[in-house]
Amino acid sequence: MTTKTQLPIPEYFDAHKISQIWRVPYQERATEANNWALKHSIQPAASDEKRICLLIIDAQNTFCVPEFELFVGGRSGSGAVDDNLRLCEFIYRNLNAITTIAPTMDTHTAMQIFHPIFWIDDAGENPIPAATLITLEDVQQGIWKVNPAVADSIAGGNYAELQKHCLHYVQKLSDNGKFPLTIWPYHSMLGGIGHALVSAVEEAIFFHSMARHSQALFEIKGGNPLTENYSVLQPEVLDGADGNPIAHKNAGFIDKLLEFDAVIIAGQAKSHCVAWTIDDLLTDIVARDSMLARKVYLLEDCTSPVVVPGVVDFTEQADAAFLRFAQAGMNVVKSTQSIDSWAGICL
Structure with a gap:
């Protein structure tokens, strides 16, 4: 197989x-992508010998634009912005090597178990987002209880069953050694601008699709009101208090990913949705x-941890997770390195 030279940036x-x-000017970019493919002899993705x-x-804007709800700044304060700059440049430079791009989309509606409206205290007040963790003890002692007003929308009016589920839910989180239930600001709201991909990233993905005749594999996660869904591959809790499933592992998507010769991973946040996935x-x-771990490559300079100065800093946890992934055989790499230089990659 021949080495693929890195391309210039459009x-x-x-x-x-x-x-x-x-707004991405789609038709204009489609025309440019076609011309770009001709100019640089870029072949359709279907011809790739090594499928990446x-x-x-x-x-998404909600995580990657500074004024939005859950901007991932990292310790630098500009983490996700810097990450996306490097990510876009990586896509353009390696357009002829990347077979398929699979963007995940965190997707929420108002009444979900991790949003403030879902819970109240004895005074009828909702928890403060990003500053409230709801533990098993909190629910057992009634410090936080399900807001009866959401039962009609979420549980067909059966408040007792909804309260029973939520006690079961925090019990499962505790039993499985997961973080306590975090109350997040309303974010990635379906239909809202925060849900959309960062414009520059969307543009790069679209340009890739046009130049390589490769459909982007969009994967939606997070819409189940009864569970958190940090990972795109499965939610935090899979069953309800009655033992019946409330959600499923995303086995089809896992199969699809592992069919590729290499899977490169980037995005936000390194300490949460990236690490969980x-x-x-x-x-x-x-x-x-x-041995399949060897086909996974983690773009360490295209992801940042959640850091809220003076409140929380998940940098050490994120770094520890990446170290564990590397010890398991995954490859921690940088976007500035040539793909050809990565272990196990031969284009």
């Missing part, structure tokens, strides 16, 4: 617009064949 790309929101998937986790992927890999 002239239209503006690094200063990474944190801005704008770029999995982009939650590169990789962890679930690794669990499935170990169950099948631990």
Whole structure:
């Protein structure tokens, strides 16, 4: 197989617009992508001998634009913005090597178990988002209880069953050693601008689709009102208090990812949705064949941890997770390195 030379960055790309929101001129970019493919002898993805998937986790405005609800700043304060600049440049430079791009979309509605409206205290007040963790003890002692007003929308009016589910839910989180239930600000709201991909990232994905005749594999997660869904591969809790399933592992998507010769992972946040997704992927890999871990590449400079100065800093937890993934056989790499230089990749 021949080595694929890295490509230049298209002239239209503006690094200063990474944190801005704008409309992608689709037809214009489609025409440019066609011309770009002709100019640089870029072949359709179907002809790839080495099939590479770029999995982009939650590169949405809600996480990646500074004034939005859950901007992932990392310790630098500009983490997701810098990450997306490098990510876009990585896509353009390696357009002829990336077979498929799979963006995940965190997707929520108002009344979900991790949103403030779902819970009340004795005074009828909702919890403060990003500052409230609801533990098993909190629910057992009635410090936080389900808001009766949401039962009609979520449980057909059966408040007792909804309260029973939520006690079961926090019990499962505790039993499985997961983080306590975090109350998040309303974010990634379906139909809202925060739900959309960062414009520059969307543009790069669309340009790739046009130049390589490769449909992007969009994967939606997070719409179940009864469970959190950090990982795109499975929600935090799969069953209800009665033992019946409330959600399922995303086995089809795991199968699809592992069909590729290499899977490259980037996105937000390194400490949460990225780490959870990789962890679930690794669990499935170990169950099948631990050697499959070698086909996974983590773009460490295209992801940042959740850091709220003076409140929380998940940098150490994120770094520890990536170290564990590397020890399991996954490859921690940088976007500035040539794909050809990565272990196990031969284009």
